[in-house]
Amino acid sequence: MPCVRLALTCAIALLLGACATGRTLPPLAPDTAPAAKMLHFVSDRGIEMAPGGALRFSTRRDPAMSYGVAAPGAGEGTTGLRGVRVLVRFPGTPLPFDVRGGQPVTEPAAARAYDASAAAVRAELAGGLAARGTRDILLYVHGFNSRFHDTIATLARIRAASGKDALPVAFSWPAGNQGLFAYFKDRESGAFSVFHLKKTLRLLASVPGLRRIHVVAHSRGSQVVTTALREMVIAERAAGRDPRRSLGIENLILAAPDLDFSVVRQRLIAEQFGPAFGRITVYVNPGDSALGLAQFLLTGVRFGRISFDQLRPEEREIFTEVRNVDFINVSGVVGRRSHLYFSANPDVLRDMAAVIDSGAAPGDPARSLEPDEGNFWRLIQRRDTPLIRKGPDR
Numbered sequence: 001m002p003c004v005r006l007a008l009t010c011a012i013a014l015l016l017g018a019c020a021t022g023r024t025l026p027p028l029a030p031d032t033a034p035a036a037k038m039l040h041f042v043s044d045r046g047i048e049m050a051p052g053g054a055l056r057f058s059t060r061r062d063p064a065m066s067y068g069v070a071a072p073g074a075g076e077g078t079t080g081l082r083g084v085r086v087l088v089r090f091p092g093t094p095l096p097f098d099v100r101g102g103q104p105v106t107e108p109a110a111a112r113a114y115d116a117s118a119a120a121v122r123a124e125l126a127g128g129l130a131a132r133g134t135r136d137i138l139l140y141v142h143g144f145n146s147r148f149h150d151t152i153a154t155l156a157r158i159r160a161a162s163g164k165d166a167l168p169v170a171f172s173w174p175a176g177n178q179g180l181f182a183y184f185k186d187r188e189s190g191a192f193s194v195f196h197l198k199k200t201l202r203l204l205a206s207v208p209g210l211r212r213i214h215v216v217a218h219s220r221g222s223q224v225v226t227t228a229l230r231e232m233v234i235a236e237r238a239a240g241r242d243p244r245r246s247l248g249i250e251n252l253i254l255a256a257p258d259l260d261f262s263v264v265r266q267r268l269i270a271e272q273f274g275p276a277f278g279r280i281t282v283y284v285n286p287g288d289s290a291l292g293l294a295q296f297l298l299t300g301v302r303f304g305r306i307s308f309d310q311l312r313p314e315e316r317e318i319f320t321e322v323r324n325v326d327f328i329n330v331s332g333v334v335g336r337r338s339h340l341y342f343s344a345n346p347d348v349l350r351d352m353a354a355v356i357d358s359g360a361a362p363g364d365p366a367r368s369l370e371p372d373e374g375n376f377w378r379l380i381q382r383r384d385t386p387l388i389r390k391g392p393d394r
Contacts, residue, residue: 027053028083033071035131043172057148063092135211136166143219161349164357197228212250222257243276250278255342260300290339308373
């Protein structure tokens with residue numbers, strides 16, 4: 001059995017993502033691309049400087065977040081990037097502090113430096129909203145074994161599928177570790193990045209002119225996102241605030257989530273996680289072979305593989321009563337082996353875009369869905385022209 005599990009570890013690395021060697025990206029000169037076309041990012045990956053000013057985003061965990069912009073290639077939705085520019089470097093965390101009267105107090109100089117970085121990012125994002133003429137932000141959080149440039153390209157494809165001109169922002173955590181135990185190394189890197197993602201989400205919520213945030217998380221990125229949001233929801237409620245208003249998250253979209261369903265049941269459902277958001281949409285494929293291997297290796301049903309008949313009677317009743325959580329079974333349009341469907345399959349992209357653009361409920365004609373049972377729906381394949389050109393995806 002140990003040999004079988006070892007072999008499956010390698011198989012997961014192949015199925016959940018491809019080779020993740022970082023690519024050197026050209027520097028982006030000022031005014032290279034219109035502000036309205038820029039893709040924004042926050043990352044806690046280590047950044048290495050190559051000759052000529054080129055940048056490489058590594059798998060090293062950086063205690064200091066970086067914020068910057070990237071210019072897509074010939075049209076959004078393609079895999080190429082014209083260049084990347086880092087605009088703001090935050091102080092490393094944890095910030096130095098003293099304990100006074102039994103309470104931790106951040107050193108004033110460190111707090112001022114951090115606040116100055118946050119203010120600079122806030123101003124840049126506010127400018128980005130104004131340039132696009134929008135009040136919405138689309139935040140994408142990638143999964144296991146994703147390289148920085150693939151993450152940005154995926155963000156561009158999701159953004160291109162949507163008619164709403166939301167400001168596109170990627171949170172890039174240090175995934176893409178190499179070797180036999182890459183999957184487990186990436187899991188640890190995701191845990192490292194939870195604090196930085198919380199800081200990023202709070203920063204986004206404070207951007208002047210913002211109305212709503214739409215969060216899309218794929219695979220293991222769902223663990224990073226839901227852990228961060230769970231802690232934030234608890235903190236907001238403890239402070240007497242309504243997280244539905246204070247966090248500003250209209251849509252939380254989990255695509256092929258690599259989460260243990262029993263953990264979801266205990267830590268999210270039991271703590272009434274759902275009401276903190278406008279709508280939660282979970283894309284599932286009960287035949288997802290990559291999540292099937294992860295399920296065998298780690299034990300526990302993967303959230304991205306559940307179906308209505310796997311739920312206990314009390315769980316079915318809960319999901320039926322919670323009106324803002326929907327499960328979309330995509331197996332009819334992507335097949336059993338697909339795990340990367342969320343950003344490459346035009347039918348899935350089209351449905352996701354309808355959620356982001358108008359908040360369309362599953363029964364809305366804008367979405368090609370048929371009812372299954374409870375809060376579960378099935379995605380129906382359309383025959384018209386794909387939204388965007390397919391490209392590599394992580």
